[in-house]
Amino acid sequence: MWHERSVFLQGRVKQGVLLLLALSLPACSFFRRPVRPVFALPEEAARFKFPLDLPAEGRMLTPATVAVATQLAMDDFQPLDRQPHKGATPDEICLYRRDSFDVWTSPASEGVLLVRFVPRDNACDSDGPVMDVSATYAIDVKQWRILAVKR
Numbered sequence: 001m002w003h004e005r006s007v008f009l010q011g012r013v014k015q016g017v018l019l020l021l022a023l024s025l026p027a028c029s030f031f032r033r034p035v036r037p038v039f040a041l042p043e044e045a046a047r048f049k050f051p052l053d054l055p056a057e058g059r060m061l062t063p064a065t066v067a068v069a070t071q072l073a074m075d076d077f078q079p080l081d082r083q084p085h086k087g088a089t090p091d092e093i094c095l096y097r098r099d100s101f102d103v104w105t106s107p108a109s110e111g112v113l114l115v116r117f118v119p120r121d122n123a124c125d126s127d128g129p130v131m132d133v134s135a136t137y138a139i140d141v142k143q144w145r146i147l148a149v150k151r
Contacts, residue, residue, distance in 0.1 A: 035080040065113065065141050066105050073115040073137035074098060076146060094124035095133055111142045 039045070078101070084093045094100050100123040104116040116136040138147040 069113045069139040070103055070115050077117050077135055091124045100124055113139045113141050
């Protein structure tokens with residue numbers, strides 16, 4: 001009788017483990033691979049020649065803090081995998097593109113940088129003026145997190 005009970009309990013444990021695994025599998029859908037930037041084909045990349053140094057004319061310095069804070073805010077404002085909704089107008093499609101927005105930055109307080117996205121002049125105005133779709137982010141540059149968003 002003891003052996004029969006042991007076999008019965010082992011079967012129940014196996015069923016429980018299988019049930020737990022089956023229930024946890026849908027959670028895997030939350031772990032998507034991050035979207036990576038698009039690269040040119042190797043043949044095209046091979047044709048590009050870098051200069052020995054960055055050209056002096058037009059060269060700009062973007063401090064690391066500004067670059068990282070802007071990227072953090074942009075990843076929330078316009079995620080790389082974000083797609084226009086079905087039936088979107090040309091202006092709406094334009095507003096899904098990162099290059100449709102100029103970026104302004106300004107220090108707010110100790111350790112906080114404001115990052116503002118504003119539609120670029122003439123970027124998306126084929127059907128008239130673009131509604132206000134700007135956003136301002138308060139970025140904590142010590143812990144690299146979004147403190148607040150004003151849309």
